[in-house]
Amino acid sequence: MTHDLEFGLDTFGDVTTAPDGQLLPQPQVIRNVVEEAVLADRNGIDFFGIGEHHREDFAVSAPEVVLSAIAARTERIRLGSAVTVLSSDDPIRVFQRFSTLDALSNGRAEVILGRGSFIESFPLFGYDLSKYEELFEEKLDLFSELVSKDVIDYEGGWRPALKDQRVYPPIADGRLKTWIGVGGSPESVIRAVRHDMPMMLAIIGGDPRRFAPYAELYRKASEQAGRPAREIGVHSPGYIAESDEEARRELFPHFKKIRDRLGRERGWPPVTMADFENEIEHGSLYAGSPETVAKKIVNLVRTLGISRFQMKYSAGPMEHEKLMKSIELYGQKVIPLVRSLLAESKAE
Template identity: 65%
Template sequence: MPRQYEFGLDTFGDVTAGPDGAPLPHAQVLRNVVDEAVLADRLGLDFFGIGEHHRHEFAVSAPDVVLAAIASRTERIHLGSAVTVLSSDDPVRVFQRFSTLDAVSNGRAEVILGRGSFIESFPLFGYDLSQYQELFEEKLQLFAALLTQEPVTWAGTLRPPLTDQLVYPPVEHGRLKTWVGVGGSPESVVRAANYGLPLVLAIIGGSPARFAPLADLYRRALEQFGHDPQPIAVHSPGLIAETDAAALDTLWPHYEVIINRIGRERGWGPATRAHFEAEASEHGALYAGSPETVAQKIAAAMRSIGATRFDLKYSNGTLPHEVMSESIERYATQVVPRVRELLAEQDDAEPDAAEPDAAEPDARAGSDASATPADAPPAS
C-alpha cells in the first residue's frame, strides 16, 4: 500500500523589499502573506504554516489572526503555526485560539508548539528567561491535558491550577492536531514522544541525514512510552527558480542580509557565498535550485529521516513577494509532483515496509523554535 505524503509551506512573514528596494510596511507584508497562502491553496498544497516573532524583521506576531484571515479565503489547505512559542503564552488561550481557528476553517487547524529561538517574547510578556526550560515543560504538560477535551484538573508551579475545568470552544471533530517542533536535541525529541505528539524537525543547516538518528530515537521512544506511531515532518528553507544558478543568485543577497543581521546579535562570523553554496549543495539543508535539484534533495531527506511531510520555508529575509510567489508555483506544480514520483518509486521497491501514519509542521541544530536560515528551528 503506498505511503501518504504531504507537502507544505512555512513563513515568518519576513519583512520584504518592495520594487524600489525599500522594506515594505508590516501591514503590506501581512496582506501579501494572505495572498501567498491563497495561492498555495489554489495550487493544491497540503499545509501553510506561519511562525510567531516579536521583532522588526518579521511582520507576524499573531499567527492565529493571520491564519483566520487565510481561512476565509481558502477551501482545503490545512493552516497552522510554525511555531507557537508556548513558553511565553498561556496554554489555555493557545488551545482556545486554535480550536476557534479549527471551527472557522471547518477542521483545517493545526498547531506546532515550540520554545522559540528568539527571546523577545519573554520580557515582552513578563516571563523570566531563567525559567526557559521549566516554562515549556510545564505548559506543554497542561496543553497535552487540554487535548483530551475532558474536564482538566492540573497544578504546576508557574501558573495557577485548574480544577475540573472545561475549555471552550471544543474541537468539533476529533482533537486538535498538535505537533512539537524541535531544533535537534535528543531531550526535545523524547519529550515529544512522551506525550505521543507528532514531531517537526527544523533542519536549517548541514546534512539532513544527521537527523536520522533523532528520528529513530523518536520512534523508539514512542514505542517505549506505549504510544502509536506518529508522523515526522521536516521544515527547511529554500527557493525554486528556473535553474540552480538563478536560484542561488536570486536568494544570496537576501539570505546574506538576514544571516548577518542576526549573526551580529549571536556572535556568528559573516555569511560567505561559499558556505551558502555548500548549504545549497546535495548534502546541505538549503533547498535552493531548479525544480529537479530541489525535488531530488527533498526526496532524499524524507527517505533518510522517514518523514511523511516536508514544509518549505519559502520566505527568506527581504526576498520580494513576487519572487516568493513564483517559487511557490514551481514548488507546487513541478517539485511536489516529482518528489511524489521519486518516493513512490522507493515505496514500490519496498513492498513490505511498514506504512507510517500520514503527515498531517540544523547544522545549526540547537534551540527549539521557529526557524529562518538565520535562526534556530521550530521548537520543543
C-alpha cells in the first residue's frame, strides 16, 4: 500500500530559557507550546505531537489537555501524543481522553502508544517497573479492542474483567488512528502488525539505515497476515536555520545540555562537537539550512519508504523565539523542497 507523505512536528514541552538566560516557568512553556502548534497549523504542517513526561525538564504531563487547547485555535493540523506511556495509564481513560480530543478537534485526533524511555510515571502512578513489558502487552490488547469494537469484552491479569461494556464518548466517524511507537526491536514490529496499527520508528540517534530491516519486516509480516501494511513513520530530532553554520552554532549548546543531562542518568559519555557533527552528517539529527534538511529527509524517505516524518523540534532549553523560526522554515521551505525533490525523482 502506498501512502501520501506527511510531515509532523513533535515536542516534549522542553523547559526553555527566557532572553535573559533564565529558565521559564513550566506554565509559560505550556502556553508557548500552544503558540508553536498554532504556527505549525498556519504553515501547513500535517501533524503536531506532544510527548508525556513527569520531570522538571519537560513541562507537559497531560498532553491531551494541551492538545485540546490547540484544537480550539487550529483548523486542519492533526493532533496527537508522542508518545502516550500506556504501561502506566488506564487504556479506557486514554481512549476517553483522545475520543474527547477527537470531538473537540472535529476528527483530528491521533494517539501514539509506547512503553516510553523514561520511567518516572511508574512510581508516580504506583506501577511495578518489573512488569514494564507485561503491562504494556495487556493494556495494548485492551486498547486494540477499544479502537476496533463498540462493545468490549476483555479479561486480563491487571484488572477485573469487562463484559458487554461501552465506552463514551465514541469516535464519531471511523476509528481513532493509533500508532505503535517502536524503538528498534523485532518484537515491537510484530506487535504493531498483530494489532494492525501503523508503526512509528523512534530514531533518535545513529544511522537511520539500520532501521531498514524493521521497515521490511513490518511490510512482510503484514503481507503474511493477509493485509496491506499500514503507514510507517519516523520521529527524529532536528532544527532549521537560514544556514548550516547558523543551525549548528545555535543548536549545539542546547543539544549538549539535554544529551549530557540524560547521559548522566543513563551512563552515556558527554557529547562532543565531533559527536554532534557526526549525527548531523551521518546520523539522525536533521539540523541545518532548509536545503540540507530537505535532502536528508528525502534520503530517509527513499531508504525506509516512510509515509510520515515527525521532527522533534524542541531542543532542550533553546529559546521559544528560535523554535518558532525553525517551525516557519520547516513549513515554508523544507516541506515544499522535499515534495519537489521527490516529485523530480519520480519523473526521471
